[in-house]
């Protein structure tokens with residue numbers, strides 16, 4: 296593995312060797328080695344040196360650090376790893392700038408530099424699935440960003456991000472939002488849903504932001520006494536802290552050189568830190584539900600009365616009954632703007648029927664629904680392998696597996712905090728460069744773990760489900776389900792999100808799962824997902840394939856078949872899974888004219904990459 300941990304940038308090479316190894320390793324592991332031998336083996340195999348976690352690393356107080364490191368203008372310099380992710384630098388507007396702010400090379404490098412950017416892979420056609428658009432208004436999709444009618448600064452920022460073409464979900468969602476519709480969007484993991492909502496929302500606000508935004512002091516005038524109340528124009532809510540920070544990063548990129556000021560708030564960081572940030576001005580607020588509710592209870596800190604866009608990411612998770620109180624308050628509580636100009640959007644890769652039903656209650660009657668492929672499906676770029684490993688052999692089998700394939704960034708999922716710590720210790724003691732991410736760690740430790748994993752200082756991360764959704768880290772080549780998610784841990788939906796941490800945006804990756812009798816409750820669903828994604832079913836699971844009945848999902852409509860199994864039903868037979876709105880139109884760019892007649896056209900390559 297090279298210094299930055301990038302041995303396998305090439306998915307093909309990884310896939311071929313790794314798949315072979317996985318299949319061959321699905322046996323009883325070799326007898327465990329003693330500590331010295333396993334460390335020698337790890338080293339010989341090419342893994343980077345493990346690094347002990349430095350618990351004192353962040354104990355210096357912030358003022359001392361900032362006083363030590365200042366840039367040429369006397370401003371605190373960017374110190375990688377020294378601060379909360381929520382205090383990352385963003386573009387600060389000055390009224391002298393006119394319509395577009397000047398470039399700031401140092402910030403531009405941080406936001407758009409290649410170090411952490413996910414590069415588009417060569418296998419984008421995995422997303423060229425049947426596209427379904429439903430609703431009264433179905434604006435034609437865009438096939439290029441240039442033709443989307445975006446604000447010119449947004450167009451430049453999209454290019455700086457390296458996005459040459461909209462992904463299918465972006466192709467359909469961007470025009471639906473630009474034409475003022477509520478939207479529910481479902482598309483596979485890693486297919487660009489974040490930009491699908493951020494691009495149109497921010498683009499619309501770029502035109503009107505100055506008129507709509509609350510007054511606030513410019514950065515050069517900041518003092519403790521001129522703080523303002525945060526009055527965001529867009530609020531984005533998601534279930535986990537790390538995902539919130541990641542959406543914040545995307546918003547920092549897309550707001551570059553504009554007056555729109557994004558902020559992020561989430562649990563685990565002292566409330567005072569977040570208050571300081573949002574009270575400097577906040578146009579785009581990204582939040583986890585708990586911290587948002589906390590701030591909504593403080594009307595002098597945060598007001599929702601200017602909000603024009605509310606977006607729920609990972610919506611099926613947040614529509615779970617556990618979040619009922621939070622969600623109903625966020626969607627319509629406090630002083631929230633309830634005018635007709637307030638748009639609502641929800642996105643996820645999985646959307647079980649119950650969550651979809653609930654989602655409808657928050658949406659306008661004529662909301663637009665966009666689905667790419669079957670909701671809750673995965674894609675063929677993830678090579679899935681299931682290995683039978685008896686419980687008592689799992690740890691040693693994991694060690695063997697890690698050493699039997701080329702070192703690469705690897706995410707290992709377990710079902711409990713205790714197991715995450717135990718497994719991290721086990722791997723570390725064997726000499727492997729591992730860290731862990733779970734709810735039992737302090738927020739500083741969590742942020743540090745993600746950073747170390749992102750930078751490949753510790754290319755192995757053991758995580759609980761807290762990292763299953765949304766995390767977008769470059770070159771995660773291998774996801775291992777050391778524990779498969781049981782029904783109590785989110786079942787097949789959780790599996791889809793976990794394995795979706797690899798093979799993002801046209802790249803390939805491998806997902807290996809350890810299976811034994813403890814996982815029988817997920818066996819049928821696993822077989823369905825694997826069959827649908829054309830993955831080999833291992834012998835020990837063959838008896839769990841239901842060959843008598845056609846594969847039935849409740850993730851889509853009640854009688855819509857899978858692509859390739861005979862096609863969808865005729866138009867008049869299709870039941871609208873979302874309610875009684877006008878039924879399905881599956882639209883191709885060249886065929887958008889026919890969509891409005893309620894007909895049912897299938898084009899599996901609606902947007903060809």
Ligand SMILES: Nc1ncnc2c1ncn2[C@@H]1O[C@H](COP(=O)(O)OP(=O)(O)OP(=O)(O)O)[C@@H](O)[C@H]1O
Nearest residue numbers: 413458460462484485486487488489644765767800
């Ligand atoms: N049009 C595009 N061209 C190239 N890359 C893109 C494009 N749009 C988004 N990306 C990149 O694709 C990656 C995945 O995007 P994103 O995290 O939004 O996926 P997602 O669909 O939300 O996945 P998940 O369901 O796992 O949360 C990101 O690194 C993003 O920067």
